[in-house]
Amino acid sequence: MIFLDWILGLLGGWLALGLAGLFALRNTDFVARVLFPAGSAIGLALAAFALLALFDVPETAILAVGLPDLPFHLRLDGLSAFFLLVIGAASAGISIFAAGYFRHGEGTPPGLLCLEYHVFLASMAMVVLADDAYAFMVMWETMALSSYFLVTANHRVPAIRQAGFLYLLIAHVGAIAILLCFGVLQANTGDYTFANMRAQSLSPLWASVAFLLATVGFGAKAGIVPLHVWLPEAHPAAPSPVSALMSGVMLKTAIYGVLRVSFDLLSVQIWWWGVLLLGIGLITALFGVAFSAVQTDMKRLLAYSSIENIGLLFVGIGLGLLFKAYGMTALAALALTAALYHVISHAFFKSLLFLATGSVLHATGERSLGKLGGLIRRMPWVATLALVGVLASSGLPPFSGFVAEWLLLQSFLFTTGLPNSFLNMLIPVVAAAIALVAALAGYVMVKFYGVIFLGQPREPNLAHAHPASPLERTGLVWLGAGCVLLGVFPVQVIGAIDPVTQVLLGDGIATAVRTNGWMLLAPISVERASYSPLVFLLVVVGAVWLTATLVHRFYHGRVRRAPPWDCGFPAQTSRMQDTAEGFGQPIREIFAPVFRMRREVPSPFDAKPTYKVSIEDHFWHWLYLPLGRLTEGIARLVGRLQQGRIAIYLLYSFITLIVLLLVAKW
Amino acid sequence: MDALLxxxxxxxxxxxxxxxxAMxxxxxxxxxxxLFTLQGAAxxxxxxxVAYLTGQHHLYWSAAITFVLKVVLIPILLHRVINRLNVRWDVETLFNIxxxxxxxxxxxxFAFNLAAPIASLSASVASGTLGIALACVLLSFLMMIVRAKAVPQVIGFLSMENGLFFAATAATSGMPMIVELGIAFDVLVGILILGVFMFQIREQFDSLDIRHLEKLKDE
Known part of the structure; x- marks a missing residue:
């Protein structure tokens, strides 16, 4: 009982900080120097308690809030504890960064931002704690609303208001689907507690309906194709710590929802669910990575990269479902471990990258990749830590992203045992596609890092870029350290994921992994595949150190600073470097059918040539715009009721009343 | 004596x-x-x-609240409003009278026809008057529809509430106290808001004629 009480106390602390912000509405110093660091400390404490609770027995509580006779049921089990750990650990870094980030006089007053921010954090934590549909939906909506207000923090800009509206709209469509899903799950008993839903045994048809509704509902929040359109709009609109929180943490609550419904609340799993999630995940991942390769706005690029990572997560969950449906729980545990590993890894590296873009944005006032460059000299801290994030994001050892993707690919290699020959043929193709996604993600990250931090500054004003403040650096260091530690100690991390798979599947891979000692990671057996991160790290660090020493020893003092080789063309400017557009060009050509591209190529005789390319999403034109037109048409029909005369409106109610009375009489 | 009562x-x-x-x-x-004040008094x-006949003490309270609200407070408010707005002239009706x-x-x-089966089920002393109560509600509603000025419409709204209150007393010997208090409070707040609203209409259109509000419609 004790952990849940402590955690609730901490969430209360977050709310108190938010309310304190309300009383210091325009006192930027107080909000930034006191409230946000305090929120960060609470995040750390939350992560610590969640880690302890992870290995403890499930705890339940009933909160006497809400409607009469309808209290909030809460439950802290392995799955919720793991996601609480993610929320607490990632938000600790983001909050301390935000303390240095929010400045005076940008849209919403800082005190109000502080309230929205902490309500957002607390509601995310409550979502994963909720043990009945009522509490879950209330917290889910609180989360959507508070994040909406955070996205529209700079609400004087019309484009930001539009982005916020799109986000809110899709969030509500998703919420309706989730509500219906819970309606199906309670199987007409009228009892909306999760305990009751677990006890129901639905027919395969209704179970599938519930599963599909959950996929749509949580998919809208996670950003699966075609419900992804809000991500690339909302993330650039939001302040960077908010983008980091939404992408790194909030998307994970949707993953939590999918896991909770499909593995925990539904008592039986059907194999084609897994295939469906695999398919959706694969399309989402490919779509996300292809789009992120052609973006020129750094936050949009990261938003599409988040879509790609969500796709990978869905692939992992789908594979887990597939194995679970065929009763192969050990392999299901491997796939789910990979997915959960990716959850925590993505929480760290994507938050880190979004925060790094925030620092760059503040230092330069520029979000477009085409106007950045060479910032590694002006902002060494941000550049170094962003490099950690970028390497983790591209799935390179010894960082966290590698372990997650490696585990995912490992779990694919064992699918040959499936008792369905069609799937046995299909799944290697998926594995190949995942490898393609991982490679393209690396390409995207090279572009992201190379264009922003390497090379020469593309604009003269970049020379005035100032380095990040100490508080911002602290946040970045915390998240960067997370990326490294998660990559170097995979056996320990898998040990922490084990209770979750035990809750969901009754099986785990931690005992098998631990037999090889804490140095060597071998998910199935040492003979098949193993990875020793520490050895790898030592070799890499050793090689780098050796090279650096040798270079210094033998070349020291002979370094000559001169213009680099200029290809025989001395009139070069820094604008002639490879641009983001140029770097993304091959992908744009290879994946041309995926994009809706408009290009304006200048004629050879143009004295002032301009080149313009805009990349749009097919789904806008195939799905969203027709839907929008349909809605407007219906609204216009309904609008005829509106005459503008009060007498007419009163007459409507009068006639309704009379008709209802007549109906009641019969 | 009781029969007379x-x-x-x-x-x-x-x-x-x-x-x-008459209204x-x-x-x-x-x-x-x-007329509205008289209706409140009735x-x-x-x-x-009804309170005396049924011996339900909370009805005395609701009678007291009704007196304070509908015979004293709201008429005073309405008088002040028409004085401040300077509207003691005739009202015209949309249809002819x-x-x-x-x-x-x-x-x-229609109301009597509708109330007949309900009244036979109710055991209250005043159950025979349910039809009248319902008729009052509908008539007040009609008044709201046909009036073109803001003040008569507000009075129609308040008079409708009178009818509802009477219906509750007639059919079930009054609503629970908490509901009555809530409604009383609602009416009070409602009249305040409508008062502000009337001043705003006047400010905007130099008239209390609500037909001007048609301009607010979105094209």
């Missing part, structure tokens, strides 16, 4: 109904407010009689 409930009910008709036909705003009297009265009679017949 029981008869007197019917009398008050009829007074309410006649007043409702539909009345053109002057000042007289309209007087309602208080009817409630007191005889037609409205005829529609009103049809509504009364």
């Amino acid at each position: 029981a008869q007197s409930i019917n009398l008050f009910a009829v007074v309410l109904l006649v007043l409702a008709f 539909i036909a009345q053109r002057r705003i000042l007289t309209l407010i007087h 309602l208080v009297a009817a409630t007191l009689v 005889p037609t409205t009265m005829l529609i009103g009679i049809v509504l009364v017949i």
Whole structure:
């Protein structure tokens, strides 16, 4: 009982900080120097308690809030504890960064931002704690609303208001689907507690309906194709710590929802669910990575990269479902471990990258990749830590992203045992596609890092870029350290994921992994595949150190600073470097059918040539715009009721009343 | 004595109904407010009689609240509003009065027809008057529809609430105290908001004619 009480106390602390912000509405110093660091400390404490609770027995509580006779049921089990750990650990870094980030006089007053921010954090934590549909939906909506207000923090800009509206709209469509899903799950008993839903045994048809509704509902929040359109709009609109929180943490609550419904609340799993999630995940991942390769706005690029990572997560969950449906729980545990590993890894590296873009944005006032460059000299801290994030994001050892993707690919290699020959043929193709996604993600990250931090500054004003403040650096260091530690100690991390798979599947891979000692990671057996991160790290660090020493020893003092080789063309400017557009060009050509591209190529005789390319999403034109037109048409029909005369409106109610009375009489 | 009192409930009910008709036909705003005050007084009297006959003490309280609110407070507020707005002139109706009265009679017949089966189920002393209460509600609603000025419309709204209150007393010997308090508070807040609203309309259009609000429609 004790952990849940402590955690609730901490969430209360977050709310108190938010309310304190309300009383210091325009006192930027107080909000930034006191409230946000305090929120960060609470995040750390939350992560610590969640880690302890992870290995403890499930705890339940009933909160006497809400409607009469309808209290909030809460439950802290392995799955919720793991996601609480993610929320607490990632938000600790983001909050301390935000303390240095929010400045005076940008849209919403800082005190109000502080309230929205902490309500957002607390509601995310409550979502994963909720043990009945009522509490879950209330917290889910609180989360959507508070994040909406955070996205529209700079609400004087019309484009930001539009982005916020799109986000809110899709969030509500998703919420309706989730509500219906819970309606199906309670199987007409009228009892909306999760305990009751677990006890129901639905027919395969209704179970599938519930599963599909959950996929749509949580998919809208996670950003699966075609419900992804809000991500690339909302993330650039939001302040960077908010983008980091939404992408790194909030998307994970949707993953939590999918896991909770499909593995925990539904008592039986059907194999084609897994295939469906695999398919959706694969399309989402490919779509996300292809789009992120052609973006020129750094936050949009990261938003599409988040879509790609969500796709990978869905692939992992789908594979887990597939194995679970065929009763192969050990392999299901491997796939789910990979997915959960990716959850925590993505929480760290994507938050880190979004925060790094925030620092760059503040230092330069520029979000477009085409106007950045060479910032590694002006902002060494941000550049170094962003490099950690970028390497983790591209799935390179010894960082966290590698372990997650490696585990995912490992779990694919064992699918040959499936008792369905069609799937046995299909799944290697998926594995190949995942490898393609991982490679393209690396390409995207090279572009992201190379264009922003390497090379020469593309604009003269970049020379005035100032380095990040100490508080911002602290946040970045915390998240960067997370990326490294998660990559170097995979056996320990898998040990922490084990209770979750035990809750969901009754099986785990931690005992098998631990037999090889804490140095060597071998998910199935040492003979098949193993990875020793520490050895790898030592070799890499050793090689780098050796090279650096040798270079210094033998070349020291002979370094000559001169213009680099200029290809025989001395009139070069820094604008002639490879641009983001140029770097993304091959992908744009290879994946041309995926994009809706408009290009304006200048004629050879143009004295002032301009080149313009805009990349749009097919789904806008195939799905969203027709839907929008349909809605407007219906609204216009309904609008005829509106005459503008009060007498007419009163007459409507009068006639309704009379008709209802007549109906009641019969 | 009790039989006489029981008869007197019917009398008050009829007074309410006649007043409702009178309000539909009345053109002057000042007289309209007087009629509304009278209607409130009749309602208080009817409630007191029902309270005495059934021995339900909370009805005394609701009678007291009704008195304070509908006989004293709201008429005073309305008088102040029409003084401040300077509108003691005649009100015009959208339809001509005889037609409205005829529609009103049809509504009364409808209400009686509707209330007959419900009244036979109710055990309250005043159950026979349910039809009248319902008719009052519908007549006030009709008044709101046909009036073109803001103040008479507000009075129509308040008079509708009178009818509802009477219906509750007649059918079930009054609503629970908490509901009554809530409604009383609602009416008070409602009249304040509508008062502000009327000043705003005047400010905007130099007139209290709500037909001007048609301009606010989105094209």
